[in-house]
Amino acid sequence: MSTLLVTGGAGFIGANFVRHALEHTDHDVIVLDKLTYAGNLASLEGLPADRFRFVRGDIADAAVVGELVAELAPATDAIVHFAAESHNDNSLEGPRAFLDTNVVGTFTLIEAARQRDLRFHHISTDEVYGDLELDDPAKFTELTAYRPSSPYSSTKAASDLLVAAWVRSFGLRATISGCSNNYGPYQHVEKFIPRQITNVLRGQRPKLYGTGRNVRDWIHVDDHNSAVLAILDHGRIGETYLIGANGERDNLDVVETILELLGQPRDAYDLVSDRPGHDLRYAIDATKLHAETGWTPRYTDFRDGLARTIEWYRANEAWWAPQKDATEARYAEIGR
Structure with missing residues (x-):
């Protein structure tokens, strides 16, 4: 892949992914971000101008998305979809923004991706599975039933189901990853x-x-992002992979x-x-990811x-x- 369109690339995990991709791969990166309160252009300062471009826009705006997607080549380029309203407390106070971004925004992106036959990777969360009892030895796997418990996690679950349906109904070349709680630099202080x-x-x-x-099952953000790159390179279309580091x-x-x-x-x-x-309690079993991509955490x-x-x-x-x-x-x- 030569160019990655990264949605939400000014947010915590997205900005770290952009930095990681530019440092560890030969990909060019275009970031599409609405710059809500959680997006911060300062997180993208100092990136190489010949390989990086920032576009301010809403992933639910079909015109903006369509214009950017038209620049991408189906054979070599991909969309990596990080953009999301993601804070549980905020979803309890004002759920509507979570529907607009997480559901309508994802729909807009996958429609554009399927029309151009682009590779698509969707970033999800372990929170779609609900929770585990504190004394339960089990962990979440890719086969765990969805049981979201907040407006945030329910809209993420909805977006996962949209991506999976577009794979089956329209042949969208997509993968999904669900990750445990991230920590590291550039994370908003509400977290x-x-x-x-x-x-x-x-x-x-x-x-x-x-x-x-x-x-919570903690993972360093760099480990999450190296796993996303591994899925882009080695993941099977239509599959979901859980990312965790036994933390x-x-x-x-x-x-x-x-x-x-x-x-x-x-x-x-x-x-x-x-x-x-x-x-x-959240806990992830990342056996499938290890077995199919060879990924292992650094931290x-x-x-x-x-x-x-x-x-x-x-x-x-x-x-x-x-x-x-x-x-x-x-x-x-x-x-x-």
């Missing part, structure tokens, strides 16, 4: 790990929902580790009211990856500071 890191850096106490015992940690352990790495007492946090419908030591992430936020306050006050004001309004 769990950067919120706690930046709280401590500002001398404020981290906030934990409920008892802090909810479990299960409960939220309490994550916060205590952040505090320890920043030289603070491990109990210097506050418990706040839990989020409605808060999933208990197998969560503590080391977290320490590197902390250092990035410490060194890049100018990137996250403009977001911080507005984010905390919004959380204060809802008591979290």
Whole structure:
């Protein structure tokens, strides 16, 4: 593939994917991003102008999408679809934006892709499967039934089903990947790990929902993006691949580790009211991905990856500071 059209490429995972692709492949990259509050052009600064182009636009705008897709060659180019409204708290406060972007936007893209016979890769989430019990030894697999529990995860589930239907009905050359919780640089401070890191850096106490015992399966964003590239190269059309790195940690352990790495007492946090419908545990079985693509994660030591992430936020306050006050004001309004 010579050119990748990356939707949502100014967001957290998308921006890291763009950087990863430009560093580790020969692909050129076009980013299409609406630049909502979670998109940040500063995340794309310093990229090579001869291989990278940014276009501001809405993935639900068929005219904008059609114009960009017309530039792509079916035999060599691809669309990598990261763009999504993705924050559970926001989906509970205002679900409509999640329908517009995650469902209508995905429909617009796959229609354009099938008309040009383009390779399409759809980024999903493990949250479409709902949650697991804390004492359940099982993990999500590609055969796990969908059981979304929030407006966010239900709209992502809907977008997955649209892609799968377009593969079967129209021959769309698509793959889907579902990933566990990502961490790393350029993540908006509304998200769990950067919120706690930046709280401590500002001398404020981290906030934990409920008892802090909810479990997430953490993966470094670079590992997620290397897996996406592996699926583009080696994945079978019509298949779904789950991406995980065996990084299960409960939220309490994550916060205590952040505090320890920043030289603070491990109990210097506050418990706040839990989020409605808060999933208990996510865990991914990535056996299929390993077997079919040969992919393996690089960041197998969560503590080391977290320490590197902390250092990035410490060194890049100018990137996250403009977001911080507005984010905390919004959380204060809802008591979290």
